[in-house]
Amino acid sequence: MATLNILILNGPNLGHIGKRQPEIYGSQTMDDMPELLAQVMGDKAAGIAVSHFQSNSEGALIDRLEKAREEGVDGVVFNAGAYTHTSLAIADCLAWIEVPCVEVHISNIWARTDQPLRQQSIMGERCIGVIAGFGILSYALGVQALYERLAG
Numbered sequence: 001m002a003t004l005n006i007l008i009l010n011g012p013n014l015g016h017i018g019k020r021q022p023e024i025y026g027s028q029t030m031d032d033m034p035e036l037l038a039q040v041m042g043d044k045a046a047g048i049a050v051s052h053f054q055s056n057s058e059g060a061l062i063d064r065l066e067k068a069r070e071e072g073v074d075g076v077v078f079n080a081g082a083y084t085h086t087s088l089a090i091a092d093c094l095a096w097i098e099v100p101c102v103e104v105h106i107s108n109i110w111a112r113t114d115q116p117l118r119q120q121s122i123m124g125e126r127c128i129g130v131i132a133g134f135g136i137l138s139y140a141l142g143v144q145a146l147y148e149r150l151a152g
Contacts, residue, residue, distance in 0.1 A: 003049050004074045004150055006143050008033070010054035011061055011081035017106070017136065025106045026135040036140040044147060058083055062093045069097040074150055076101040077142035084109070084121050094126035100149060101127045102142040108133030 008030075013020060018029035028036075030052060038045045053064045061080065068076060078101050083090050094101055103124055109132050124130050129145055131138045 003047055004147060005049050005051070005072070006146055007064075007068050007073045007076045008050060008052045008139055008143075009061060009064060009068075009076055009078045009080075010052070011058075011079060011083045012056040014079055014081050015054045015056070028136040030136070030139075032136060033139060036137055037143055040137070040140040040144050041147065048143060048147060050143065058087055058089060062089060065090075065093050065097055065099070069099050073099055075099060075146035077104055077139055077146065078102070078123075078127070079104045079106065079139070080123060084123055087122060091123045091126050094123055100146060102145050103127040103130045104138040104142040105130075105132035106135055106138055 010017070010030075017025060018027050018032075033050065033052075037048070037050065041048065055061050055064070061083070065076065076099055078094075080087065080090055080103070084103065084105070103121060109121070111133065121130065128149060131141045131145065134141060
């Protein structure tokens with residue numbers, strides 16, 4: 001199998017993973033991803049090329065999704081942050097770009113009972129699946145899910 005090109009896309013306030021509210025989001029950073037991916041994927045990790053992009057801007061995230069389509073990215077692991085719950089524009093983009101996407105969240109959005117809006121995902125129905133609540137491991141599990149879907 002050829003190398004899979006996976007884009008990890010992070011939305012607003014996720015440029016500070018590991019520093020921002022560690023009681024909710026944990027202390028691991030995106031720098032820990034290669035090790036986590038190797039733990040989850042084992043030897044299969046060698047067949048995956050992962051790139052990262054983070055923006056606080058909704059338009060920049062949409063631009064990056066459209067660029068991913070043009071580049072032939074095989075799949076996207078996407079934590080849209082608060083845009084998960086509010087962005088019809090991101091959901092619309094995911095609907096047309098025809099790049100498989102796994103929605104991920106560091107926290108379990110359905111357990112955020114203090115903020116009912118955070119329990120909803122506008123983009124979820126445009127994704128092949130959702131992984132939430134496993135800290136930064138959610139990203140590695142998202143990559144694994146894409147690998148299994150695309151390789152199978």
